[in-house]
Amino acid sequence: MLLKTDNICTNYGAVEAIRNINMYVEEGEVVAFIGHNGAGKTTLLKTISGLLRPVKGTVTWMGENITGRPPEKIVRAGISQCPEGRQVFAESTVYQNMEMGAYTRKDKQAIREDIEKYEEIFPILKERRSQKAGLLSGGEQQMLAIARSLMSRPKLLMLDEPSLGLAPVVVNDVYDVIQKIKQQGVTILLVEQNAMKALEVSDRAYVISTGEIALEGKSEELLQNDAVKKAYLGG
Amino acid sequence: MHPELVYFLKQLINGLSVGGMYAVIAIGYSMVYSILYMMNFAHGDIYIFGTFIAMALLASSLPPWLAILLAAVFGGVIAMTVERTVYRPVRHANRIVPMISALGAALVLRTVAQVIWGPQQIVYPSIIPENVIQLGDFQILSQNILSIAVAGACVLLFTILIKFTKIGKATQCVIQDINTSSLMGIPVNTIIPMVYWLGGFFGVIGGVMISSYYSVISIEMGLWGTCKAWAAAQLGGVGSFYGAFLGGILLGVLETLAAAYLGAGFKDSIGYIAIVLILLFRPQGLFGKKKAVKV
Numbered sequence: 301m302l303l304k305t306d307n308i309c310t311n312y313g314a315v316e317a318i319r320n321i322n323m324y325v326e327e328g329e330v331v332a333f334i335g336h337n338g339a340g341k342t343t344l345l346k347t348i349s350g351l352l353r354p355v356k357g358t359v360t361w362m363g364e365n366i367t368g369r370p371p372e373k374i375v376r377a378g379i380s381q382c383p384e385g386r387q388v389f390a391e392s393t394v395y396q397n398m399e400m401g402a403y404t405r406k407d408k409q410a411i412r413e414d415i416e417k418y419e420e421i422f423p424i425l426k427e428r429r430s431q432k433a434g435l436l437s438g439g440e441q442q443m444l445a446i447a448r449s450l451m452s453r454p455k456l457l458m459l460d461e462p463s464l465g466l467a468p469v470v471v472n473d474v475y476d477v478i479q480k481i482k483q484q485g486v487t488i489l490l491v492e493q494n495a496m497k498a499l500e501v502s503d504r505a506y507v508i509s510t511g512e513i514a515l516e517g518k519s520e521e522l523l524q525n526d527a528v529k530k531a532y533l534g535g
Numbered sequence: 536m537h538p539e540l541v542y543f544l545k546q547l548i549n550g551l552s553v554g555g556m557y558a559v560i561a562i563g564y565s566m567v568y569s570i571l572y573m574m575n576f577a578h579g580d581i582y583i584f585g586t587f588i589a590m591a592l593l594a595s596s597l598p599p600w601l602a603i604l605l606a607a608v609f610g611g612v613i614a615m616t617v618e619r620t621v622y623r624p625v626r627h628a629n630r631i632v633p634m635i636s637a638l639g640a641a642l643v644l645r646t647v648a649q650v651i652w653g654p655q656q657i658v659y660p661s662i663i664p665e666n667v668i669q670l671g672d673f674q675i676l677s678q679n680i681l682s683i684a685v686a687g688a689c690v691l692l693f694t695i696l697i698k699f700t701k702i703g704k705a706t707q708c709v710i711q712d713i714n715t716s717s718l719m720g721i722p723v724n725t726i727i728p729m730v731y732w733l734g735g736f737f738g739v740i741g742g743v744m745i746s747s748y749y750s751v752i753s754i755e756m757g758l759w760g761t762c763k764a765w766a767a768a769q770l771g772g773v774g775s776f777y778g779a780f781l782g783g784i785l786l787g788v789l790e791t792l793a794a795a796y797l798g799a800g801f802k803d804s805i806g807y808i809a810i811v812l813i814l815l816f817r818p819q820g821l822f823g824k825k826k827a828v829k830v
Contacts, residue, residue, distance in 0.1 A: 351714055375720035387715040389708050400708050403701075404720035452720060 301360075302327045302487055303348070303379075303456060308357035310347045317343040318511045321357070325456065330478075330488040332502035332519065334495040334532055340511040341491040342384055345458050348489075349381040350374040362455075376404050380454035384461045386445040390434025394425055397433050397444055401451030411451070418447040421480060439470035446477060456487045463494045475501055495532035499523045507532070536672045544673065546795040547788065552679040554787020555686030556748065558780045559741035560760055561767035562693060563734030565779030567614075568768065569710050570730045571626065576637040577617055579761030580644040582738030585610025586752060587652050589743045590659060599662045607739040613644070614735025615728045623727075641757070648754045656753040659746040682744050689737055690780055696733075697776070706730060710774075766806045770813060772823020781822055785809075 303325040310318050318340040325331045333341050346352040348359055350371040359367045361377055369377075380401075389397050398418065402411045419426035422443045428436060433444055442462055449457055462478065463471040475497050482488060482501065492498035499505055499519045507515040507528060515528065522528050560582065567575045589606030593599060621640045625632045666677040697703040709716045709726045717723045742760065746752040763786065764779075771782025786806045793805035813821060 349718060351717065370722075370724070371717035372720045372722045375718065381718050383715055383718060387712055389711045389715070391711055392707060396704065400705065400716075400719050400721070403705060448719070 301325075302362060303489070304360040305344075305348070306358045306360070308344070308347055308354045308359065310343050310352050310354045312343055312352070316511060318347070318508075321508075321513060323506055323513065323516075325487060325489055327455075327487055328485060329504060330482050330490060330502040332498035332505040333489070333491045333508055334493070334498050334505060335508035335514075336532075337493060339508045341508055342460055343511075344508070345381055345460050345489070345491055348374075349379060349458065351381075372404070375452055375454075378453075378455035379458065380449045380452050380456070381458040382445050382449035382460060382462070384464060386438070386441040388433040388436070388441045388444050388448070390432065392433060393430050394428045394433050394436070394444055395430060397448050398425070398451055401448035404452050414451060414453070418450065421477070422447055437470075438466050439473060442466065442470075442474050443477065446474075446481070450481070450486070454486070456489060457481065458489045458491070460491050461493060462490070463492060463497060471497060495528070496523075499528075499533075541672055542795075546791050548675060548679050550788035550791030551784060552682040552748070552787070553791055554784035555682045556741050556744045556783075557763050557767050557787050558686050558783030559689045559737050559744065561764045561771070561779040561783040562689065562776055563737035563741075564761075564764035565768045565771075565774065565776055566730050567734040569774040569776075570706075570727060571622070571633070572630065572774075573622065573633045574637065574765070575734065576634065576761060577621075577641040577644060578734065578738060578764055579759065580641040580648070580754075580757035581614050581617065581735050582610055582742040582760060583752070583754060583757035584613055584644050584648050585735065585739030586742035586746050586756075587648055589739060590657070590746075590752060593660050593662065603662070603740065603743050606743065607736045610739030610742075611732035611734075611736040614731040614738070617644075618728050618731040641761075645754050645757060648757075652754070654754060656751050659750050659752045661750065662743065662747045678748055682748060685740065685744055686780075686784075689740060690777075693733075693737070693776065702726070702729070763806075766810060768820075769810045770806070770821060772820025775820070775823045778820055778822035782820070785821070 301324050305323050308321040335341055347354050350369050353368050358365050398415045424440050462474050502519045505519045505522050506513050564578045585606050589603050592602035617640045621636045622633050625636055668675045705721045706726050767783035767786045768779040771778030789805045790802045794802040
């Protein structure tokens with residue numbers, strides 16, 4: 301098992317944002333967390349990536365307890381979070397953004413090759429190489445944010461709401477890319493309000509509601525589940 | 536050359552050298568501001584403490600450049616210590632809180648300096664012999680050349696550091712977004728103290744230049760320096776390093792020309808008059824960029 305959380309509870313300010321979250325991710329899987337805005341999805345990712353400290357519970361990564369470690373150590377351990385709202389470094393160029401994604405690495409030659417590899421997968425990044433990232437469109441910024449997160453060569457990529465604020469046709473592009481990354485064998489933990497898209501791309505999924513896991517199972521089964529259909533798939 | 540023109544050029548060179556010293560102080564102040572959006576009210580008291588230490592070291596048998604370098608390194612350590620002990624614990628509090636902490640840190644440093652060196656003005660040693668260099672009709676003081684050269688060297692050093700080193704590039708990212716930077720694996724809690732260290736380091740270099748230029752040091756010059764750095768940063772654009780640097784030079788030139796042509800009383804007020812006028816028409820400062828506010 302790659303990642304496992306046991307009874308994670310994390311507060312966001314004074315609010316108890318997630319309670320007793322038990323989940324796991326196996327190597328090579330795509331696991332989705334779906335739920336409404338404010339359900340605690342981002343809090344869970346931030347707890348795993350070290351931006352937030354849980355008040356209770358443990359995060360286990362490849363058999364090692366990593367609870368409460370600072371984010372930079374967690375990146376080095378092989379977990380990379382692509383933040384909600386993309387958060388590209390707007391004042392830096394597209395290329396510099398990608399370089400920063402590889403901050404933990406020292407192999408300059410391989411970093412350059414990786415950048416070229418992602419420029420092939422995301423041609424827009426090559427075209428806009430020396431432009432400021434803030435000038436890209438929302439969808440382009442999302443592509444850049446994903447490529448940047450992959451630059452650390454993570455074992456686990458955590459995507460926080462990759463479809464947020466994007467036009468439906470752009471959402472399709474983003475999910476095509478996620479599909480491609482999946483085929484390359486990267487394990488993905490995906491958090492989404494767009495339940496349909498998330499369930500289509502993932503192997504397993506958890507439904508999170510007011511900070512607790514309400515349902516879990518194979519994604520194809522959850523797609524057929526009446527309660528899920530009603531609450532998250534628009535009937 | 537026309538005597539009026541000679542007078543003007545002389546004042547301009549004076550202004551540039553005073554401005555160069557302000558610029559060196561302002562660049563550290565601006566860095567610290569841009570990384571945490573915190574007004575570092577202790578900036579002046581940190582660097583004046585280091586400038587006192589430089590004075591002590593200059594009196595020893597060390598070569599002057601080494602004495603100043605050591606004092607600047609130590610000034611950086613003071614700044615880093617203040618960050619670690621006074622600012623970091625309140626980093627996530629309401630932004631008024633770190634400002635008050637900064638005032639507290641400034642008072643503590645000032646009091647310690649007063650206990651050691653006393654409240655009176657002290658004659659500061661000059662770091663190079665005072666020579667007059669004759670260029671045709673024109674005379675330049677060696678002090679002027681030194682301060683312009685040091686300002687140039689500082690901005691060059693700073694540029695190499697921030698633009699071409701890995702840690703400098705990472706610093707630019709931390710300035711843009713702390714959380715996302717740490718998700719890239721950038722050790723944010725190493726970068727922030729380093730920025731404070733640089734602020735103190737450049738501050739002491741500027742402080743030594745100023746004190747030796749005017750041949751005086753006193754604990755009051757700390758707060759005075761904070762005000763100059765703040766004014767330079769406002770003029771040039773808060774959060775923009777080169778803006779702060781150019782703002783410092785502009786401030787020095789304005790002050791010197793105002794003193795020469797409008798009367799000595801205008802020297803200290805001209806900078807603030809300029810700030811009011813500039814902020815009226817360009818709220819982001821002369822060289823600052825407009826910052827998009829996220830909603």
